[in-house]
Amino acid sequence: MYKKIDLSMKFLGICLENPFILSAAPSTDEFDIAYNGLKAGWGGVILKTTSVEGNPVPLKYPMMSSFGSMSRKVIGLGNIDLISEHHIDEIEKRVKTLREVFPEKMIAASIMGAKKEDWQTLVWRLKKAGVDLIECSFSCPQGSMGEESGRMLAQSVEATEKVARWVKEAAEDTPVLIKITPQVTDIVEVAKAVKRGGADGITASNTIPSLLGLDIDTFEPYPSLFGKGAYSGLSGPAIKPITLRTIAEIAKNVDITISGNGGAFNWRDAVEFMAVGASNVQFCTLPMHYGFRTIEDLKSGFAHYLSDIGFNSPLDVVGKALPNIKSQDELPSPKTRAELVEEKCVGCGLCYSACYDGGHMAIDWDSEKRLPHFDDEKCVGCAMCMQVCPVDAIKMNEKIDGSNSVHYFVEKR
């Protein structure tokens, strides 16, 4: 009964009904699951990474682990998964069927190979099956084929350029995305290599190599397979800030289309990913955790955002924050001080504690009234107090010289 706001957009020439894509992951490794995802309303699907026939995929279980608190158990999700176990024949069939059933959705596939022939054969077969787009996994934390064990293709600038060229050569007019890793010294060099190789875009980025934790009684890492564990690929809200930085760095330095991936958990995250340069956003941990039904709030929240801010298309968000991202030395030097909004303060004293033991001893504590008092002389304006305030009762102000007006810095929320 409510008017729907149009979220459709073009991505590398492909029509997307919304910018939310299911990434190459467990959620896209079974036909029925991928089908259900598209049916639920996701804009597109990238089927889980496949490879040439004959390559065994020795999956190990249990493969998932996580960290978080009791009330929010999955802040970071780890996996020791590998590529799909399904044969390329099977993936081809799925692409054909999905293509028929969902003509309006983006149907893409992810591939990984070792030799040039592998990569190119995969591309030809999938292209023939009717994919809209091919994504190349250069960054599975469990290692890429043909590279040293545990090493990712995208960690080598030369290999990245070379393989990107092979793939694009075979793909011709079918768009190609290269999925890279933030686990490199200079992400810009890798992005430039992708561009030189001729690929159409970059998926930035992937899970991040990590160690999820240990059982401190037995010293077994998580997930533990009879006491032994391996490094996991980390996903979920924990990696969002790293992904934001990765996308922004690429977008600021290389003129190439970006698909955002890694840590987006809601429509607000998606807006942020797009504002630093992504044209769409891929999801995996969110639907794995709460199901495909999460697309409803993604679409609705994003649509309301667009209409509230006055944008006509999701693409209007893309890159909006980039001019504001500077290096530290380029930033202005405002004289800012913490200021208490007394009517919001609940008197917990956390700002006092943080400033006294971790800041500049610029807050006095009135234990009678349970109120902090900010000393403008001692306060340097670091904003640590603002981070710990449970009720957002602290603002950072800047008194404009020679006038009575005050400028307030943007708050965290």
Place this chain on the structure above:
Amino acid sequence: MEEIEKTFSEEQAEIEAERCLYCYDAPCEAACPAHVPITEFIQSIRTSNLKGAREIIQEAHPLIETCGRICPEESFCQSVCTRIKMDTPIKIRELHRYITDNTDPSKNLELVPATKERIAIVGGGPAGLACARELRRFGYLPVVFEKKQLGGIPANEISATRLPEEIEKKEARFIHQNFVSEIKDATIKSVGELNKEYGAIFIATGLSDELDLDIPGNNLDGVYYSRELLKRAKSGTKLPHFKRVGVIGGGNVAVEVASVLKIEDPLRDVEVIYRRGIKELKAFKKEIEEAIEVGVTFQFLAIPKEIKGDKRVEGLVVTRAHLDEKDVSGRRHPVPVPNSDFIIPLDAVVIAIGQKADVYFPEVKRDEKGLIKVSDGLMTNVKGVFAGGDIVRGASTVVECVADGKKAAQSIVEYLEGGKNV
């Protein structure tokens, strides 16, 4: 009998602990008479350091198993929780109970040798035990005089549905074994009996007698006194057979005895008859809620006038009341409504209108209610004789009595050592 309240699961405890803001200079700690370091133990729950949490609470408080169950948190820590200004207070008592239910008393004790004087502690309730423990920590030899089971009212009267006997026994036994030099099965009635053998005396006898209800018929068969029934229930003795009972009073004891009677026989009609209104009930919220939960009913604004019956109780005549201005107790005063008498058919009446002090220890000065007068440091008019707990405060809570016991111990040390070592 099964406990009514269930302890938190690990998940519940962790989620509740996560809600705690970990306030600086936390108001909950200041509001706890025993000054339990609440934020510290909650922080330890967050890190799954339950043994550490246990030590933190046990350091501050000797009767933590008891208080984890029956402390009226709404009057103390929880009433000032900062989170009230955001949403709802942290369930501090339940977190406290989660720790005590999932850990054993820490035996990791390091005590100085007990080489100092013997101190007489008259009464083995919360105040007496708290005082004994503190004194032992300072190297004294506490001697507790107690004829009943150690632990006072919580051990001997509080319903097993709120405080199981084995919990209370375990706790009292731990204090006995580790901190009490000797327990003497004797009733002490005067300071003079405790000759020069003791360096100081702490009177913590509590309130042993009950107030009478001065209305006709109060001597009929079927009229009982609340604490007598509670003691019988706690000791496992079957209560008298009656089917329709009115409990007169509005305090914790009245509500408690009503719950006990209802739980013992769910077919029994149990009604609390109170002369004021629901808001004026002195009983703690949790006790009232539990009483309603088990099926106790309430007759408010009913002033008892006469217990009717030939030899046995047959009913209670009450006069309807309306509430006037606030009286000295700070609660609105009940005024009889003319020509409004009515009779409640009953076969038993339980009187639970309050407690009073005994008249022992003639040497010490008392106030008009018979409560012992003390200085800020809890010393009576007799040098070296201290007093605390209900015999000083009137009916109060376990945690307040514990606070008195701790304070008295400090004062005794100060008295004997002249301010050194405190």
